[in-house]
Amino acid sequence: MPAPQQRWWGGALDAEALARDAVQRVRDAARAVAAARDLEVEIETSPALIAASFAAIDHLRIDGRPAQPWGGLSGFVAARDGWVRLHGNYPHHAAVLRAVLDVEDRAGLERAIARWDAADVEERVVAAGGIAAAVRDEAQWRAHPHARATAQEPWAGLVDRGERGMLPPAVPGAAGRRTVPGESSAGDSSAGDPSAGGDAELLAGVRVLDLTRVIAGPTCTQLLACLGAEVLRLGPPHRPELLDQHLSTGMGVRSALLDLRREEARARLRRLAAEADVILTGYRPGALDRHGLGPADLEELAPHSVLGVLSAWGTHGPWGGRAGFDSIVQAATGIAVRCGSEERPGALPVQALDHATGHLLAAHVLDALARGRAVTVRASLLGAARTLLALPAPSGEVAALPVPLRQVASGAGTLEVVPPPLTVGGRTLERDVGADGAERARWHG
Template sequence: MDLTEHGDLPRVWTVLGAETGLLEGIRYERGDGPGLPARLPVMELARTSVAAAALAAAELAAVRAGGPAPRVRVSDGAVAAAFVSERLVRLDGRAWAAFDPLSRFWRTGDGRLRTHANYPHHRARLLAALGLPDGAPVAAVAAVLGGRRAVEVEEAVYAAGGLAVAVRDVRQWAAHPQGALVPGRPPLTLERSDGPGRRPVPFPAAGTPARPCAGLRVLDLTRVLAGPVATRTLALLGAEVLRLDSPHLPESQEAHNDTGPGKRSAVLDLASRAGRRTFDELLAGADVVVSGYRPGALDRFGLSPAELAARRPGLVVARLSAWGRYGPWRGRRGFDSLVQAATGIALLEGTDSEPGALPAQALDHGTGYLLAAGVLRALTERHRDGRGALVEAALTETAHWLVHDLGRDGTTGPDGPADPDGPADPGGPADPGGPANRDRWTSTVDGPLGRLRYARSPVAYEGGPADWTRPPGRWGTDAPAWSGD
């Protein structure tokens, strides 16, 4: 079988413990819509991660239907639109202003710094670390940073609980104690739970190819953006997804408008006795737990994978992080934009004078679809032998995959990054808000909050779901309970 047309998908598929023969069922529709042009192979990352999720969904659909796996369709147009879904979403015509004015690149005394201040508490911590009052203007921040070293500010802001990273090139990141640990790791891992003698776990009888996850329950403990993309995909496939958030952490309704289709959303205080009791009751009925908090943040509540698996045998646990669960940065918070800056991507995509960015938050979206693929494969295997699994992914590992492993035509590879003066990743001009995207790759629905326009899912196979069964509601207002309980 010729696997060359699949790029790096065979390696990802093998990491997931699946049969490569299923790859014959994929049809690619390349160049059928707006692309994600960049110097790095962003379109290849997007296409491969979506293909992995779609193929895993088709395999699960075949298991539930008792027949051959349906053919998978991977449309570049649908993939590109989905990877900028947060820029396409509209509520009553209003766009989501996703980035705060303080979330940007800054000049420092010796280079560049990238900050993230989209949440109020992160903005307050950033300003406090710089010795500025809450509400300080951009000019005041620029004045302070202009006289300080980027790495010094990086450490000070993280010590204050904020988010900032010095902009590094690829070689500087490779020499960093955190970056040096990433090479050789796959884009994600799937580790089956030990459990000899367990019986297969039959699926509920209600599943169909259009809803292969029907009857399965997913606890969604994630926040912007990779984790919600993964659980949004599971909701598309029929899973009952209940997102849980702390009542003490703010969340953006606009973000939920993008990643909340098909889900319910509740708040639950795990620090309270009543909240822990409610969570224990939810866990007793869960098939999957997806966690997107920084490593160690949930362990104090007894929610480490080992503890979860002990309390709920056969559970599939999926975890993602920004920097990985190893090395000196393992406990740090992070977002797509910060990982781009730290790993050299911002300089590769920038100009001689200014750092740049990928045409989408591709590390977030790509990692989300990879994580969904891992969960779906784990559910398929659990049906056969009853064993649970731990699926893990990190944005830095996705970044390394993009820079070093996904190159075509010699533009990238294990010996170096993309040529900054080389050709952009093909796919045509990106126009996420243009009429072609709006008409072909988006849908509009009247929901509880108003008229919502959103990007359709790129996960597609014969007989698969055409759309989510429900629009997102108001964040945090559902009951923390499973439907029917």
């Protein structure tokens, strides 16, 4: 009988196994890219790096202050017949909660929801464009129409669209920038040296168009940026990313604003997509389709690209077009009940669905680049939840691990961060964080 794996967080579910497997897949795929580019470099991971990176926002410090990831209206609220989980971190989602429930603050929210059934709260909030989920146990979720419709979907499904061409061998001296243009590196004096750890960076010359936000997609693209890719993240000017969220997932990423309500912006995005090696989307299914930039459009614009499509609930079934977050998927699928007590539901110790899915997506991207294939990968947080719930019950003692912290520069001040969970040539991969939306929407390389 195999010995129990080390536990870092504890809890009723084996989130450690989910995290370990996803990051090891990234490590193996990164090794394949190194081999394809004739780079002789050691690529590793460690339990300390994995554990800390999955709790990156908890460890983040901005000029000494901790991050503030949760809005005042987010969290579990007791309904008349159970519990509901709300997500109001973003201003537009908080505004929906206030309008639908006719409340101004948390106390009013709790009084209002106590008069409703949880399913009614879920239905009314979602119909108005907000984010909510009734807390269900596993049996209730398995009986749900969306659970039945998606039961056979893999965590990440891949369609091979043909050959895209192999990456050229890495050119000595062609390492990507270690810092954001115009900013100096902080912390380790060698962190800004492009030659440190090898003659060239793993993904030098690879262009990644990042149409994601929150945690899962940016976890993927931050890792690709820290491996040397040019990552250009585009966001809507009228709905900016939360500052602390951006600082937690923006290392090495160039960020620009593009208003897709304007035709000239849509035309620019089409040009950028046509020139990208990798395109990643993470908005609610259908959100980009109305601009002519859905997955099928992007496949046509960039037939040579590796396309990653990320969603909360998958793209089929009655909830296939619904927005969602890690905490909301936990609540709906039974994870919150498994992590809670008789008195109230609970949550995983980290947002493991987000981070694991982001790393799994990165693994598929790296594998496709290494093999020279144009693929479309569809991954969902629901698939991560289903995978986690199917794992055997965990065993073993919980042991605290050291937290590998680094200092980097940002427009918001000096950051204390956890680097991505890989080392290349024995070095961690931290980079500076540029200001959200400060770049121009164009390729540098």
